[in-house]
Amino acid sequence: MDFSFSEDQMLLQQTVRDFLEGECTVEHVRSMWDTDTARSPEFWGKLAEIGIPGLLVSEDHGGLGMSEVDMVLVLEETGRAGTAEPVIHTACVAAQLLQESGNDAVAKEWLPKIAEGSAIVAVQHDQSPFVSDAHVADLLILNSGDAVHAVPRADVQLTEQANNDPAKRLSSVEWTPRAGTLLADGDAARALQAAAFDRGVFAAAAQLLGVCQQLSEMTVLYATQRKQFGVPIGSFQAVKHMLAEEKVQTEYGRSHVYRAAHSVANAAPSRAVDVSMAKRAMAENAVSLAKTALQVHGALGYTWEQDLHVWMRRAWSLDTAWGNTAFHRARVSAAVIDGAFPAIPFGYEVPAA
Amino acid sequence: MELDFTSDQVAFRKEARSWLEANVPSEPLESFDSKEGFDQHCEWEKKLQGGGWAMVPWPVEYGGRGADLLHWLVFEEEYYRAGAPGRVNQNGIFLLGPTIMEYGTDEQKKRFLPKMASSEEVWAQGWSEPNAGSDMANIQATAVLEGDEYVINGQKTWASRGAYAHWLFGMFRTEPDSKRHNGLTFILCPLDAPGVTVRPIDKLSGKPAFAEVFFDNARVKAENRLGPAGEGWSVAMATAGFERGLMLRSPARFQNTARKLVELYRETEAQGEFIDSRVRDEVARCWADSEAYTLNTYQTVSRLLSGGKIGAEASLNKIFWSELDIKMHELALELLGARGELLPSAPAAKGVGEWLDGYIFALAGPIYAGANEVQKNIIAERILGLPRK
Ligand SMILES: Cc1cc2nc3c(=O)[nH]c(=O)nc-3n(C[C@H](O)[C@H](O)[C@H](O)COP(=O)(O)OP(=O)(O)OC[C@H]3O[C@@H](n4cnc5c(N)ncnc54)[C@H](O)[C@@H]3O)c2cc1C
Numbered sequence: 001m002d003f004s005f006s007e008d009q010m011l012l013q014q015t016v017r018d019f020l021e022g023e024c025t026v027e028h029v030r031s032m033w034d035t036d037t038a039r040s041p042e043f044w045g046k047l048a049e050i051g052i053p054g055l056l057v058s059e060d061h062g063g064l065g066m067s068e069v070d071m072v073l074v075l076e077e078t079g080r081a082g083t084a085e086p087v088i089h090t091a092c093v094a095a096q097l098l099q100e101s102g103n104d105a106v107a108k109e110w111l112p113k114i115a116e117g118s119a120i121v122a123v124q125h126d127q128s129p130f131v132s133d134a135h136v137a138d139l140l141i142l143n144s145g146d147a148v149h150a151v152p153r154a155d156v157q158l159t160e161q162a163n164n165d166p167a168k169r170l171s172s173v174e175w176t177p178r179a180g181t182l183l184a185d186g187d188a189a190r191a192l193q194a195a196a197f198d199r200g201v202f203a204a205a206a207q208l209l210g211v212c213q214q215l216s217e218m219t220v221l222y223a224t225q226r227k228q229f230g231v232p233i234g235s236f237q238a239v240k241h242m243l244a245e246e247k248v249q250t251e252y253g254r255s256h257v258y259r260a261a262h263s264v265a266n267a268a269p270s271r272a273v274d275v276s277m278a279k280r281a282m283a284e285n286a287v288s289l290a291k292t293a294l295q296v297h298g299a300l301g302y303t304w305e306q307d308l309h310v311w312m313r314r315a316w317s318l319d320t321a322w323g324n325t326a327f328h329r330a331r332v333s334a335a336v337i338d339g340a341f342p343a344i345p346f347g348y349e350v351p352a353a
Numbered sequence: 354m355e356l357d358f359t360s361d362q363v364a365f366r367k368e369a370r371s372w373l374e375a376n377v378p379s380e381p382l383e384s385f386d387s388k389e390g391f392d393q394h395c396e397w398e399k400k401l402q403g404g405g406w407a408m409v410p411w412p413v414e415y416g417g418r419g420a421d422l423l424h425w426l427v428f429e430e431e432y433y434r435a436g437a438p439g440r441v442n443q444n445g446i447f448l449l450g451p452t453i454m455e456y457g458t459d460e461q462k463k464r465f466l467p468k469m470a471s472s473e474e475v476w477a478q479g480w481s482e483p484n485a486g487s488d489m490a491n492i493q494a495t496a497v498l499e500g501d502e503y504v505i506n507g508q509k510t511w512a513s514r515g516a517y518a519h520w521l522f523g524m525f526r527t528e529p530d531s532k533r534h535n536g537l538t539f540i541l542c543p544l545d546a547p548g549v550t551v552r553p554i555d556k557l558s559g560k561p562a563f564a565e566v567f568f569d570n571a572r573v574k575a576e577n578r579l580g581p582a583g584e585g586w587s588v589a590m591a592t593a594g595f596e597r598g599l600m601l602r603s604p605a606r607f608q609n610t611a612r613k614l615v616e617l618y619r620e621t622e623a624q625g626e627f628i629d630s631r632v633r634d635e636v637a638r639c640w641a642d643s644e645a646y647t648l649n650t651y652q653t654v655s656r657l658l659s660g661g662k663i664g665a666e667a668s669l670n671k672i673f674w675s676e677l678d679i680k681m682h683e684l685a686l687e688l689l690g691a692r693g694e695l696l697p698s699a700p701a702a703k704g705v706g707e708w709l710d711g712y713i714f715a716l717a718g719p720i721y722a723g724a725n726e727v728q729k730n731i732i733a734e735r736i737l738g739l740p741r742k
Pocket residue numbers: 444477478479480481482485486487488510511512513514717720721722723724725726727730
């Protein structure tokens with residue numbers, strides 16, 4: 001029993017943080033908003049150079065062969081930096097789904113491309129009729145009932161859906177399942193879908209943790225500099241207490257997120273409820289922090305020009321992504337109260353072996 | 354990250370489980386806030402100590418089991434699972450014990466720790482005074498060194514279990530004209546010393562659970578000073594994190610309450626009672642929050658075992674567990690409907706009265722061990738770095 005990260009894991013986190021502070025500046029993030037695709041192959045290539053898209057890809061396929069327990073700190077940093085690229089879809093969900101699919105040909109073709117940064121893979125799931133980053137995807141993982149397909153973009157019709165986060169592009173996808181694109185069906189497909197969904201939920205929760213960190217830090221900085229009544233507004237107890245209450249929620253949400261990383265990496269029986277607890281905690285915290293941060297920034301925060309809303313919009317869009325809070329609340333209740341699937345208290349009830 | 358227990362930890366869990374199953378009283382003891390209950394709880398502590406379970410993480414020579422904090426967490430899980438009695442000497446074993454371990458001389462350790470572990474000597478915490486509550490640095494009680502004795506004058510208040518406890522640990526002003534945190538000394542004082550008067554105070558539950566303690570030229574041996582003279586504040590603060598951040602409220606306590614709350618929900622639902630959907634959601638959330646608290650504590654213990662310390666983040670804990678405890682009891686009372694106001698002694702209560710007792714107790718959580726508003730100031734200034742002024 002050791003609920004902590006290794007030095008290597010923390011070093012990886014620091015490396016990614018330093019890299020993103022240099023390359024994924026808020027100017028970079030904002031500059032992408034007005035482009036056609038909101039995506040830059042050049043930037044994705046740089047992410048690939050430090051190994052992010054291939055982090056979970058096995059070494060055989062040119063990746064780093066790491067696990068979600070390594071990935072969680074990286075995801076946190078991408079949230080903190082406001083990185084909107086499809087790290088969740090491609091680097092987490094698709095990479096593992098293709099590895100778990102048992103379809104060697106598809107895995108062999110696509111995993112090395114994911115790892116080297118030359119392919120974007122978008123993933124559809126049942127909690128949304130839309131697919132994020134489908135417009136730049138080389139391959140789409142699509143569900144058709146109990147079947148999972150891997151479909152090249154040329155074979156689908158996209159309708160872009162304008163949304164509240166200028167860093168994100170959403171599309172409706174029209175396509176026709178064909179035998180040639182089938183990745184798995186029946187029980188195997190259901191297991192893949194469930195694992196992929198839980199992995200996406202976990203990854204969104206981890207990014208939200210970084211978003212919360214950033215919203216809190218920006219607001220503390222602002223409250224320290226902005227003076228009214230001759231003193232920094234951050235010296236007012238009302239302001240202190242609002243931010244302290246958010247911090248309490250962030251830190252306990254963090255514990256859920258780290259546990260969820262472990263549960264996903266180990267396909268724990270409690271995986272579904274663990275990721276839902278994490279997502280719910282972090283999404284609620286992020287949406288609340290967005291309001292608190294805005295309140296403390298005053299009218300300045302209510303402008304398009306101020307950078308605060310870069311993260312407010314990340315908070316909102318990650319809140320809806322991979323099942324919104326209402327969905328995860330219901331899932332946690334179903335597990336904990338109805339026993340619909342395993343909710344296992346940590347430590348407390350380890351069966352006497 | 355390794356979230357499985359070692360075979361040694363599993364074996365330890367089994368050993369604790371079987372000892373507790375064989376020894377935990379089948380009928381609940383009287384509340385330790387009454388004299389009868391206090392004595393029953395001291396008896397239970399003696400038995401616990403006899404089995405070697407009183408203070409799992411203490412060295413064997415001081416009455417402990419010489420295990421690490423992870424074993425302590427496992428023990429706590431089993432302790433709550435078994436429904437074992439509350440710890441009557443919690444101020445001693447969880448708060449003073451670690452301080453003596455860090456600051457005590459060898460003589461003091463030998464003198465005080467074993468009797469603390471067996472609850473032969475039960476301790477009261479004497480920090481608060483009428484004018485020193487949240488503002489603890491405003492302590493006014495004095496201790497003047499005369500020869501090899503301190504002569505103590507002044508008043509302490511709100512000392513939990515002070516009505517029946519044997520000893521009190523407190524901070525006293527030993528340097529005349531000293532201000533605030535300076536000039537305070539940590540002193541251990543027997544409550545039967547001449548010049549000490551204990552006056553019980555009934556708390557919200559109606560039981561004499563606290564006491565005021567008056568010192569009128571009470572004499573205490575100078576050897577009962579803990580840590581350096583004049584540095585009582587740092588001595589007390591060195592382990593305050595342990596109180597708020599770890600030992601006072603172990604996660605198993607809340608996991609156990611959450612489990613009972615879920616059971617109560619299921620029973621209420623099975624009886625066909627109307628339950629609004631908010632309650633369903635909130636019950637599940639409490640279960641999740643008790644998990645978060647547990648996970649967070651395992652993180653803290655993992656950090657401590659690799660040489661880390663508990664700092665200001667103890668304030669996060671204090672807020673989280675105290676709010677969670679209230680929320681769980683409020684939900685239980687809501688589920689109980691008209692039975693929610695029954696005392697445990699009511700014939701129709703059939704066990705549900707414990708929720709009301711628990712609620713009344715939980716309400717104190719945001720006040721003691723440092724009011725939650727003060728914890729928020731600490732979080733804002735020391736964790737977030739917001740300006741003091
Ligand atoms: C059940 C129980 C058991 C206790 N046991 C012990 C014990 O064994 N030994 C012991 O020494 N003491 C004990 N106490 C006392 C406890 O430590 C004090 O109650 C606590 O420190 C608060 O002090 P106070 O009650 O004087 O409240 P005050 O200091 O008067 O504060 C009242 C309220 O004012 C607000 N407030 C105060 N200061 C600030 C601030 N700086 N910023 C914002 N808001 C503020 C808070 O809301 C606070 O709750 C116990 C209390 C209770 C309820």
